[in-house]
Amino acid sequence: MAKKLKAYQCRECGRQALISPGYCPNCRSNNSYTSVDVEGKGKIFSYTTVHICEERLQSEVPYLLAVIESENGLRLIGRLSKPWRKPVIIGNQVELIDVKDGTNIFMQIVD
Numbered sequence: 001m002a003k004k005l006k007a008y009q010c011r012e013c014g015r016q017a018l019i020s021p022g023y024c025p026n027c028r029s030n031n032s033y034t035s036v037d038v039e040g041k042g043k044i045f046s047y048t049t050v051h052i053c054e055e056r057l058q059s060e061v062p063y064l065l066a067v068i069e070s071e072n073g074l075r076l077i078g079r080l081s082k083p084w085r086k087p088v089i090i091g092n093q094v095e096l097i098d099v100k101d102g103t104n105i106f107m108q109i110v111d
């Protein structure tokens with residue numbers, strides 16, 4: 001089961017963001033955002049293969065760093081966990097399985 005993502009939602013129009021802005025860029029409300037949990041599911045928007053990285057992640061290379069678009073349109077960065085289990089293709093469904101040292105870890109959903 002996917003973990004939840006912490007997000008923020010405008011009290012006036014419902015727009016969501018990953019970082020709480022000072023005001024809503026959609027409806028211009030400065031009534032501030034409220035913290036919400038959203039389903040940690042989405043699809044691969046883009047990705048790259050990392051071969052050279054900082055020392056603490058050397059045992060993980062090569063690893064995939066991806067931009068994930070959540071079901072409600074939020075985009076965030078995370079690593080794709082191994083094994084990749086099927087070819088990694090833009091548009092494949094993923095779910096958040098862990099957050100390690102502030103890094104989102106996603107796994108591809110295999111049908």
Ligand SMILES: [Zn+2]
Pocket residue numbers: 010011012013014015024025026027028029
């Ligand atoms: Zn708003």
